Amino acid sequence: MLMTTLWNLSTRTFLLLRRTPVNRLLDKIRTRQGLKWGVPAMTLGLVYFLAAAICTTLIDGGWSTWLYLPFLLFAYNGMKLILMGPISLILLARARTREVIAHRREKKFTRV
Template sequence: MLRLIWTLSVHTRTYLRRYMPTNRLLDAIRTRRGLKWGIPTMLLAIPYLLAAAVCRLLIEGGGPGWLHLLVILFIWNAMKLTIMGPASVVLLIRARATERVERRRGEASEMFRAA
């Protein structure tokens, strides 16, 4: 039973990772080239929150109950995008520090070879 649950969760994660737009966007941002887009990505949370508010208004107006799932999905995506902004800044600072250290090591080895 545990193996079945584990396998199902792995396949679900793989499917969501591959086909859901916010997951693909976040994967692209986590690359070295994409880290600079973390803060502008936070702005994409606004349409998700607006969509959640619209769905909530529809629910309050007597809309179908399945809209609750959309509200949860929209809020979850907004949270992911909002958190990725500061996280990408931290990752960018760490990547630049690593690159700086590697560059200095390269310069030091060049000076050692020249001498």
């Protein structure tokens, strides 16, 4: 009974987190057509870090410590977007290399 409840709770949490806008954006960036948008998405990561900095400033100013929750969320999403920039460049280079190799093979076999 407890294991089933924990399993259902973890599944629902996973599905909830998959539907967040940042994760949807990262899923789109990971496609072949979306790889070129990895570096511009890094600027959105900077906006998330700015929001995290604003949260810490408000906490230092005497606001509620509950602002640590959005701070963690903003910092985590910002890190994901910042890291996706270089990763998307590596994936784009790998995809283009594979396309060039496939094109050369196709060209080689059509000549014969």
